[in-house]
Amino acid sequence: MTMGKPEVADVLLAPETKLDAEQLLALAGSLEKGSEHPLAQAVVAEAKRRGLKLKTPDDFHALPGFGVEGKVDDQKVLLGNKRLMVENQIDISSIDDQVVKLTENGKTPMILCVDGQVAGLLATTDAIKPHAKENILHLKKMGLEVVMLTGDNSNTAKTVARQLGIDRVVSEVLPSGKVDEIERIKQSGHCVAMVGDGINDAPALAGADVGIALGSGTDVAMEASDITLVGSDIKAVVESIELSKATMSKIRQNLFWAFIYNIVGIPIAAGVLYPAYGILLQPVFAAAAMSLSSVSVVGNSLLLNRYTKVNS
Structure with missing residues (x-):
């Protein structure tokens, strides 16, 4: 629904950190070098735009639905959503209010933790694709029910859904949660087409009756889908159904x-x-x-x- 080219809008520091904004961004950019997720690319792009030197992380692991982890200069670094911090028992109370404000503004916050201590957060924004609202309306006129499945936080998801005219939103779900939701819809007697472009969408694309991957997406998503569209225009989804x-x-x-x-x-x-x-x-x-x-x-x-x- 969005352009899939997020940009870093905010770099905020936790009160207890000794890092400055550029050091925090350099750590995040170094860690994200190992990921092909759009949010990771946004962080790396912002770090490079500021001329920061990025290092290659060690022991890098992508955690679908949570974030990423690894070592940078022998420091254990975590970067991801609130659930990742809770999972690792990281105290984020000092920046919790900032996280809430950012999500209420439709931004996606990513929390950075260094050696078990919260260091700050980065927030990204992503513009809605041109004509996306018109294409959603077209799908509805065709008698189709449109549901948004996303791992983004609830406030961000609801903001985007409201702008697009989508009534049903399932947010803050892991990749496995998307598959479960698709199974529930299928069991209710509906035929399900899943549209996605990311790594986290791959299981759901494979589990749907028809998986539709956008051509601008990841190789994993395209391999898991039944149909791969050229480009990333949502209009192609409408046209593929009509065709x-x-x-x-x-x-x-x-x-x-x-x-x-x-x-x-x-x-x-x-x-x-x-x-x-x-x-x-x-x-x-x-x-x-x-x-x-x-x-x-x-x-x-x-x-x-x-x-x-x-x-x-």
Whole structure:
């Protein structure tokens, strides 16, 4: 729903840290060098923009749905959401109010911890994709229910959903939680199409009836999906659904054209009309009918090209 190109908007220090803003950002950027997540790329890009020297982390681990961890200059560094800090029993009470304010403003905060002590946080923002709201409305008009599944905090997710006109939001879910939610929807009798582009979306893409990966996403997401779209425009999702419906319609029409010549021609060739009307189907006409059957099917299928041109 968003551009997928977040930018660092805030770098805030915890009262108890001895680091300055650039040191904090350098630590975060060094740690995130090992990740291909969009938030990681935003941190690295901001560090490079400020001309900071980044180091290669040791013992790096990506923790899907939580954040990342590793060692930078023999310091154990954690960078991620509030759940990661709780999981590691890190006291973040000194910056908790700042985290709440940032999330209320629709930003995504990432908390940095060094050797078991909170050092500060970075907050990112990501613009909504152009025409995303119109495309969501189009999906609704097609009779589809749109649900947002995200690992982002509740306030950020609700802010984005409100701007897009999405009524149902499931936020702060781990990758496994997305799969569970998809299973619940499937068990209620619905067919589920999942659209995603990140590492955290891969399990859900694989678990949906139809997984749709955006071409700008990660390799893992594209490998787990059934359909990979070129680019990252949400409009392509709408068009792919419309095109699939048009294709199914053509298949049904082609079945008609494939059988109608035989249904009509075989009885006539067998002489069913001969006693009453003296009509027989000559071999040359039978061959022509079979050719027309093939031509009708091919010609009708080629009409799909008109659809792609109209919607391109």
